[in-house]
Amino acid sequence: MSLRRAGGWLLAALLAVIASAAAQTPESRADGGHAPRAVWIWEADAYAMLTAPQVADEALAFLQRKRIGILYLYADAYQERNLLVQQPQRYRGLIRAAHARGMRVYALLGSWYLHTERYVLPRQQYKAVAMLQRVLDYNAAAAPDARFDGVNYDIEPHMLDAWNETTRPRLLRGFLDMTAAMLEARRKSGQALPVGPAMPFWWDGISLEWRGVRKPVSEHVLDLTDYVALMDYRNFAEGRDSILAHADSEMAYADRVGKRVVIGLDFNPGEPAKLSFHGMTEAAFEAEAAKVESAYRARPAFAGFVFHHYAGYRRFVGEPVPEAE
Template structure:
């Protein structure tokens, strides 16, 4: 009787184990890479301003395996909470750290027209944004400090890009150098890097007496880059893996890091976004890209653009095809 019970129990255990193993193998979501999300003005201000909004956002992000929040930390609609109400950021960041997140200050804004920061007349305003973050960190306890900075300054948005591209790129590099000079002067160790389009590796530029692809100049200057690798195809010459290859190889040589950015918000060009696809499609692309780059010392995970758009996209998923709302 004891033998029969033990055999029956073993069969049940084996059957359940086999079922669980099958489910795990079928899941497209298994991955070890870090995952960040860009969080813009309105949502960031809501998170730092309301403990209830923070709780809800952090629960959602944990459910989506997000590990880093790019949290907007500049002026918005007449307020500048990082300067005027730093205690709000301290409360949120300390809470997020307690939940296992890293928090980067996100500097860049359509509201502030930060694409203009590369222009000489906007240089002081640009440097002031970085200095506010450094001053905030210097005045905060370790558990409430930003872990890094993500810069979103895109000179290619400017109207004069078509006729002054090279000059704008030199000004962008000059500004980048000035940002990193501020960091070194502060003595802080937070990681600073910009969001850059993948096609910068196709533009050769002479800067400070050295000619090389703009992407390489940028990687040389910063601690990491977040590569806006906005494609929904993984393979092929116009795919995510191929577009990250040059940056990944150069960053590995320079002991820098590359975060691969993916888009989920609507776009006129369907190839740049997962918006018309499902969450399962996104997760499969993430898993495939990670398999391609996980052995690279430069690979630093993924970043999704952006928090509000990501949630809207998930809410619109066909029944049964998403991995939760």
């Protein structure tokens, strides 16, 4: 074979490998090219899946049918147990089962049950670091196929009773200090685990000075983390006060600094009705999601959707949530 022919063959082979690898990225999966979809799985549902194999198997089958490829799986204490520490084999089994189906699993941290909104307070920030450290320690001890693929933390300072116009800057700085401490723990671990928060869309309207720089809180957060799950709770894609309108500034900044934005959508009952797809048809939801995906398909920052939450989404599509026997 001549050098020219050999060079051409090698180039063709290289291009084929690159094309094959690109086809495996979440943004262009073999399910029709839909954007990635994730779901938040909170305490009770996560622990049911961890402790009852039949519940886990059915849940994974349901999620696969619905093209949900990323699980934000609760990974902290619940009802005076911490299975991540006390029975890590349960997480190993569930993560392996998800990986075998081509799904990724992120550790979901933060809890109404634990009142983790308090972790933004200076005297409690060490608890947030410890919460992440338990995930890092678990991953360090687990085989590659049983490790978490990332971390999502949901710690919302605006849930504190102390939140008001006067205290807001201090509490948001606490959130940023807490986040910086968590990312420092990740750095010290030597792990490259993606870490990002659930973040309200309206943080882009709050200007805050932190570490000598004044900018929107949303931009400080994107500077610190790898991605954000934007709680963009509206049930229509376009126009004023819409999903696209509220994500616009975060997407623009993330495009600029090389970060990712996952669009969070809600399916649970609530008021006002515009916050959730509850009460609408699944076809109506898919039509709005398609508009968002069409608008953002070519944007580097767009990392798909995350649904709030597993049980709420199941009820929305008309499938009851199985319980552990």
